[in-house]
Amino acid sequence: MTLIKSIEFKDGKLYLIDQRKLPEKLSMFECKDHKDVEFAIKDMVVRGAPAIGVVGAYGIVLAAENFLDLSKEEFISKVKESAAILGNARPTAVNLMWAVKRMMNVLEANKDKTNSEICEILLNEAKNIEREDLETNKAIARYGNEIVPKGATILTHCNTGALATAGYGTALGVIREAHYTGKNIRVFADETRPRLQGARLTAWELVQERIPAKLIPDSVAPVLIRDGEIDIIIVGADRIALNGDTANKIGTFMLSQIAKDFNVPFYIAAPISTIDFETKSGKDIIIEERDATEVTHINGVRIAPEGIDVYNPAFDVTPHENITGIITEKGIIRPPYLENLSRLRDGKK
Numbered sequence: 001m002t003l004i005k006s007i008e009f010k011d012g013k014l015y016l017i018d019q020r021k022l023p024e025k026l027s028m029f030e031c032k033d034h035k036d037v038e039f040a041i042k043d044m045v046v047r048g049a050p051a052i053g054v055v056g057a058y059g060i061v062l063a064a065e066n067f068l069d070l071s072k073e074e075f076i077s078k079v080k081e082s083a084a085i086l087g088n089a090r091p092t093a094v095n096l097m098w099a100v101k102r103m104m105n106v107l108e109a110n111k112d113k114t115n116s117e118i119c120e121i122l123l124n125e126a127k128n129i130e131r132e133d134l135e136t137n138k139a140i141a142r143y144g145n146e147i148v149p150k151g152a153t154i155l156t157h158c159n160t161g162a163l164a165t166a167g168y169g170t171a172l173g174v175i176r177e178a179h180y181t182g183k184n185i186r187v188f189a190d191e192t193r194p195r196l197q198g199a200r201l202t203a204w205e206l207v208q209e210r211i212p213a214k215l216i217p218d219s220v221a222p223v224l225i226r227d228g229e230i231d232i233i234i235v236g237a238d239r240i241a242l243n244g245d246t247a248n249k250i251g252t253f254m255l256s257q258i259a260k261d262f263n264v265p266f267y268i269a270a271p272i273s274t275i276d277f278e279t280k281s282g283k284d285i286i287i288e289e290r291d292a293t294e295v296t297h298i299n300g301v302r303i304a305p306e307g308i309d310v311y312n313p314a315f316d317v318t319p320h321e322n323i324t325g326i327i328t329e330k331g332i333i334r335p336p337y338l339e340n341l342s343r344l345r346d347g348k349k
């Protein structure tokens with residue numbers, strides 16, 4: 001099993017696999033300060049809800065180190081300002097704001113220490129967030145593997161692998177676990193227009209791991225589901241509302257509706273940090289709209305005529321009624337989601 005490490009903080013800089021360049025080129029993008037990190041998140045050098053949470057945390061560390069020599073008051077103010085900028089780099093995935101809030105809580109709790117002590121403490125917290133995400137991925141994979149039948153054909157959408165997390169993956173982590181525990185599974189991976197995370201990233205991870213898979217145009221998935229070719233669908237999430245409505249990559253809702261029509265189990269795999277207990281339902285989730293050129297161009301080559309208008313939402317919301325279960329590091333959460341997610345929020349079994 002090749003552990004793909006897409007995020008590395010060393011010698012006071014943050015290095016990221018540049019996912020815009022994969023699969024043709026494996027190169028690192030260097031972040032010297034929090035503005036580089038903001039760009040990396042916005043331009044999808046790094047993407048994937050858990051991954052941008054980890055990267056956002058390290059962005060705050062870079063900010064603290066760059067403002068180290070300021071007065072304590074200016075230092076705290078500048079770090080908080082940088083954190084706000086990072087937290088707003090992409091609006092839909094809750095993990096980013098979750099990580100930023102966690103880092104700000106640590107800053108607040110240690111604001112009476114010296115600037116350099118605070119830098120050290122923030123770096124340790126960012127490392128904790130990264131380490132915990134990897135552990136979380138492994139737990140999600142183990143629980144998810146329990147619902148993967150031997151010999152199953154699994155459909156997945158977008159990229160939810162090591163590139164989208166601190167390593168191993170969420171939905172793709174379940175697929176890895178099923179493969180490595182000898183379940184003899186095979187995968188259909190949606191290409192996932194327009195940014196092609198499936199074709200460029202998931203396919204790359206599956207090839208690296210020699211997991212039997214076929215890449216398909218997004219519109220093939222409904223036909224495979226209708227024809228009984230898919231045993232189970234497992235996808236990721238960017239934000240799960242308290243009632244279980246889930247925001248994920250555009251195209252997920254369509255898959256869930258067709259899965260429901262043809263009685264194919266449809267699972268979300270996500271860490272608990274992706275559950276937003278403050279958001280009551282999917283209606284309240286902000287859906288990021290991205291640049292028109294993501295649709296009108298591929299690799300910089302224009303494929304649609306000048307002058308055509310574009311609507312490019314990066315996510316859609318799957319209603320909780322379409323979701324068979326939510327695979328988390330604490331087990332699989334089943335309906336009724338409002339009741340069960342509220343119990344999780346309140347720390348009840």
Ligand SMILES: CSC[C@H]1O[C@H](OP(=O)(O)O)[C@H](O)[C@@H]1O
Pocket residue numbers: 047048049050157158159160161164165169170171197235236237238248249250314
């Ligand atoms: C475990 S990644 C979760 C989620 O993030 C991806 O979105 P993006 O590539 O725009 O960052 C996709 O929705 C994945 O399912």
